[in-house]
Amino acid sequence: MTLAVLGTGKLGGAILRGWVRAGLFAPSEIALPARASGRALAAELGARVAGSNGETVAGAEILLLAVKPYQLASVLTEVRDQLPPECLVLSVAAGVSTTALEAVLPDRQPVLRVLPNTPAQIGAAASAFCRGAAATNDHAATVTRLFSALGLCIEVAESQMDAVVGVAASGVAFVYLFLEALTDGGVRMGLPRAAARQLAAQTLVGAGQLALETGLHPMELKDAVTTPGGTTMAGIAVLESAAFRGIVMEAVRAATERSAELGRPK
Numbered sequence: 001m002t003l004a005v006l007g008t009g010k011l012g013g014a015i016l017r018g019w020v021r022a023g024l025f026a027p028s029e030i031a032l033p034a035r036a037s038g039r040a041l042a043a044e045l046g047a048r049v050a051g052s053n054g055e056t057v058a059g060a061e062i063l064l065l066a067v068k069p070y071q072l073a074s075v076l077t078e079v080r081d082q083l084p085p086e087c088l089v090l091s092v093a094a095g096v097s098t099t100a101l102e103a104v105l106p107d108r109q110p111v112l113r114v115l116p117n118t119p120a121q122i123g124a125a126a127s128a129f130c131r132g133a134a135a136t137n138d139h140a141a142t143v144t145r146l147f148s149a150l151g152l153c154i155e156v157a158e159s160q161m162d163a164v165v166g167v168a169a170s171g172v173a174f175v176y177l178f179l180e181a182l183t184d185g186g187v188r189m190g191l192p193r194a195a196a197r198q199l200a201a202q203t204l205v206g207a208g209q210l211a212l213e214t215g216l217h218p219m220e221l222k223d224a225v226t227t228p229g230g231t232t233m234a235g236i237a238v239l240e241s242a243a244f245r246g247i248v249m250e251a252v253r254a255a256t257e258r259s260a261e262l263g264r265p266k
């Protein structure tokens, strides 16, 4: 499959590195635009620098759009005449609906939205996608195959995509704040920084993996480490006195609402 990528920044780069690493696209099948970030990624991966955005999408079977939400309409307008009618358009922009994308594309262009997160580059993303009006089951199967190679990939209703941003796409940054805090807590209590960081990161990975693999409710997993009168409950009482869960839920709400805002016309 030939792939064109417009938007070769943090997320576009993470996805592309993940796909090349998983062997889904040979570097020779990937066309990137001749802008600084495109050239740098092409040099790193051995991909082709195509030239203008229009030249980049010409002949593509899949177009990955990873520019900022406010840039999407103008980039699509710029390339719509060179875009092959069968090309599957995948947008990862937060907030921008399939209807808004379809409005600037030729009729019946297959469009899907996907929201991955940056662990895509090591095959550990949490992604969700939804379909536009002309997307078929085959298109959905292609997206599932591409993004399952980068980690977990599920389909959701388009109305739920902003919440996916809150939980997973932005959520990954919330987890990094927690990781930093857990690490600093360890350093504060006398652990060397490198040891504290390794222990904290593996604790997050292990906790998530255990929840996924057992399917147990987080409270059951929490109860299994909570000895009556013990250490864990001493710490949980501190977190709860600062409404830890409430504040995390508010962060998810803020990110979800911001995603919806980004998609609204100015």
Ligand SMILES: NC(=O)C1=CN([C@@H]2O[C@H](COP(=O)(O)OP(=O)(O)OC[C@H]3O[C@@H](n4cnc5c(N)ncnc54)[C@H](O)[C@@H]3O)[C@@H](O)[C@H]2O)C=CC1
Binding pocket: 006, 007, 008, 009, 010, 011, 012, 033, 035, 037, 038, 053, 066, 067, 068, 069, 071, 075, 092, 093, 094, 115, 116, 117, 118, 169, 170
């Ligand atoms: N960073 C993340 O973790 C996530 C980002 N997203 C979405 O992914 C998209 C990209 O976000 P980031 O990678 O963080 O941004 P970024 O700023 O790192 O990348 C944007 C890229 O677009 C390129 N670009 C700008 N104007 C262009 C044009 N006219 N033609 C071609 N390329 C152009 C820039 O050179 C840059 O490389 C956004 O729409 C964001 O909502 C979605 C989920 C997670």
Ligand SMILES: O=C(O)[C@@H]1CCC=N1
Binding pocket: 094, 165, 169, 170
């Ligand atoms: O912060 C942002 O707007 C982008 C979208 C989701 C993650 N990063």
